[in-house]
Amino acid sequence: MVFPARIGGLGALFGILFHISIINIEFDLYIFHFIATSVIAFLGSVYAFAQQGGIGPDTALVASTIFFLGFNTALLTSIATYRLVFHRCRVFPGPLPAKITRFYATYLYTRKEEYYRSLAKMHATYGDYVRTGPREISILHKDAIAALYGPNSKCRKSTFYGQSGNDPNKVSINMLRDQKSYRQRRRAWDRGLSNKALSTYEPRIKSKVDQFVTKLRTNAGKPLDITAWAMYYSFDVMGDIGFGKDFNSLGTGVEHPAIKGIHDHVAILGALQTVPWLLNLLGSVPGAAGAFSEFFGMCEAEIREKEKNWDSEKEPRDIVSWLLKASKDKESSASPTKESQADDSRVVIVAGSDTTSNTLANALFYLSKHPTLQSKLYTLLTTAFPNGYQYWTYDKVKAISYIDDIINETLRLKPAVLHGVTRETPPEGIYVGDTYIPSNTNASVSCLLIQKDARWWQQGDAFVPERWSEWREEMGTDGAPYFPFQLGTHNCIGKNLAYLSLRTSLSAIVLNFEVSLAEGETGEVFDTGFADTLLLTLPPLKLMFTPREKR
Numbered sequence: 001m002v003f004p005a006r007i008g009g010l011g012a013l014f015g016i017l018f019h020i021s022i023i024n025i026e027f028d029l030y031i032f033h034f035i036a037t038s039v040i041a042f043l044g045s046v047y048a049f050a051q052q053g054g055i056g057p058d059t060a061l062v063a064s065t066i067f068f069l070g071f072n073t074a075l076l077t078s079i080a081t082y083r084l085v086f087h088r089c090r091v092f093p094g095p096l097p098a099k100i101t102r103f104y105a106t107y108l109y110t111r112k113e114e115y116y117r118s119l120a121k122m123h124a125t126y127g128d129y130v131r132t133g134p135r136e137i138s139i140l141h142k143d144a145i146a147a148l149y150g151p152n153s154k155c156r157k158s159t160f161y162g163q164s165g166n167d168p169n170k171v172s173i174n175m176l177r178d179q180k181s182y183r184q185r186r187r188a189w190d191r192g193l194s195n196k197a198l199s200t201y202e203p204r205i206k207s208k209v210d211q212f213v214t215k216l217r218t219n220a221g222k223p224l225d226i227t228a229w230a231m232y233y234s235f236d237v238m239g240d241i242g243f244g245k246d247f248n249s250l251g252t253g254v255e256h257p258a259i260k261g262i263h264d265h266v267a268i269l270g271a272l273q274t275v276p277w278l279l280n281l282l283g284s285v286p287g288a289a290g291a292f293s294e295f296f297g298m299c300e301a302e303i304r305e306k307e308k309n310w311d312s313e314k315e316p317r318d319i320v321s322w323l324l325k326a327s328k329d330k331e332s333s334a335s336p337t338k339e340s341q342a343d344d345s346r347v348v349i350v351a352g353s354d355t356t357s358n359t360l361a362n363a364l365f366y367l368s369k370h371p372t373l374q375s376k377l378y379t380l381l382t383t384a385f386p387n388g389y390q391y392w393t394y395d396k397v398k399a400i401s402y403i404d405d406i407i408n409e410t411l412r413l414k415p416a417v418l419h420g421v422t423r424e425t426p427p428e429g430i431y432v433g434d435t436y437i438p439s440n441t442n443a444s445v446s447c448l449l450i451q452k453d454a455r456w457w458q459q460g461d462a463f464v465p466e467r468w469s470e471w472r473e474e475m476g477t478d479g480a481p482y483f484p485f486q487l488g489t490h491n492c493i494g495k496n497l498a499y500l501s502l503r504t505s506l507s508a509i510v511l512n513f514e515v516s517l518a519e520g521e522t523g524e525v526f527d528t529g530f531a532d533t534l535l536l537t538l539p540p541l542k543l544m545f546t547p548r549e550k551r
């Protein structure tokens with residue numbers, strides 16, 4: 001005899017008890033196990049019911065279904081009620097669906113309107129602190145930057161970084177949440193990106209830039225899509241500096257197939273990262289990472305080849321070799337397993353190429369929109385190199401601080417990592433000014449929104465490189481929120497390499513060419529139509545590169 005109400009009620013009771021038992025657990029990491037256990041439990045319960053006297057298989061199936069419906073309905077209701085009424089983040093305002101589920105953010109990411117616009121609207125409606133998920137808070141207050149990311153912050157990387165699991169032996173430096181392991185591993189990276197290492201990279205970057213300049217000269221008079229060409233350039237730089245390998249994208253003028261796989265699927269990745277456990281789950285399903293398999297395979301092959309041809313007598317000449325050296329020398333900073341080594345090698349490309357190429361494309365866009373600023377830079381360059389490009393040296397370029405002003409201003413308006421760099425508050429919570437952010441809350445500050453905020457930035461939407469130099473005081477630049485490379489423990493390891501690559505390429509291009517918008521190109525779509533994906537995705541931009549006289 002089956003009593004649907006009793007069985008459903010029993011399922012509901014278990015659902016509520018289950019919720020209570022997992023309230024303080026980071027359940028994101030166990031979704032795969034939960035689903036697998038649920039399937040097994042369901043089949044087991046069908047079997048158990050069928051063993052009862054007088055119950056046939058059909059009835060056993062119905063009874064199990066009722067039990068599981070009761071269980072899941074109660075579980076979801078209990079979760080929603082808890083999140084709305086009792087959750088530690090309940091005091092923060094935000095859209096109702098966001099308070100209940102992270103899938104609301106996924107929904108916002110999949111709409112035509114880019115997420116950053118939705119986020120800006122939410123802040124306009126609810127203020128500086130917005131609950132963007134059950135335990136996610138977006139903060140638009142400058143004090144939050146030091147509190148979340150600063151050197152003395154007690155926060156750690158959030159659940160976002162647990163998408164490939166929490167095992168420090170398996171993940172890349174970027175996904176390492178454990179502070180002790182992070183500090184150890186960071187030392188090997190720091191060596192690969194130290195000033196000493198950079199001095200060996202410098203001539204190789206210049207040689208890529210020369211190749212880039214030659215390509216631009218060959219195509220003089222034709223409109224070129226700088227979004228694509230900046231990417232070929234920076235991908236080749238990371239091939240050489242990262243792996244000691246020539247990817248030859250500048251030579252072919254075609255995107256490397258391995259990187260294309262990533263770019264083609266970056267919008268999906270952008271939406272999925274809103275629910276870290278979903279990525280974790282997909283990672284557990286064999287073949288689900290299909291679109292990225294070529295990229296994964298390429299990085300794995302490169303690192304294994306390097307390992308095979310390792311010459312311990314030689315000083316490493318690229319980042320991956322520095323990382324391998326730490327392993328060969330059995331240092332505590334070494335990436336612990338082949339899996340984490342491979343993941344690290346992917347970070348070299350992912351962290352280093354799109355960030356730099358987007359910044360270069362954006363800087364060239366701003367210079368083409370502001371010919372007077374471009375002329376100012378050109379004059380400074382011709383003063384440093386009166387006899388032309390063949391006398392170019394990095395030391396002289398480095399001394400032209402206006403190049404850095406342009407890079408800084410570009411990264412203010414278009415930070416390569418827009419937002420979503422979330423940190424988890426410690427068990428005691430933190431204070432941002434007078435506002436208490438409770439324990440285990442995933443909090444973030446949108447770099448894009450705060451770096452234009454009129455409360456701290458005068459003419460926040462305008463491209464004014466001078467705010468970094470002669471107008472610094474009157475425009476109040478010092479003290480205004482600015483952190484495109486992050487701060488503190490987890491700041492960007494490749495910042496100096498990025499400046500080296502950007503200073504070299506920008507100076508060489510402006511010294512050799514007058515850069516302007518191609519006929520019919522307004523730059524409007526490029527400027528306002530970028531996609532807010534995991535990596536900032538820029539639309540094409542047609543620019544003309546007109547060779548300058550005798551340069």
Ligand code: HEM
Pocket residue numbers: 173174175189347348349351352353355356359411415416417421484485486489490491492493494495497498
């Ligand atoms: C304009 C260029 C660049 C910008 C704006 C930039 C920005 C950032 C930001 C915001 C982070 C923090 C991400 C996080 O906390 O999850 C980061 C991390 C990182 N960046 Fe960069 N980056 C740039 C170029 C580079 C380059 C050229 C490399 C060279 C390999 C690099 C390597 C890394 C690595 C390894 C991390 C991980 C550090 C960690 O997780 O603690 N970046 N970068």
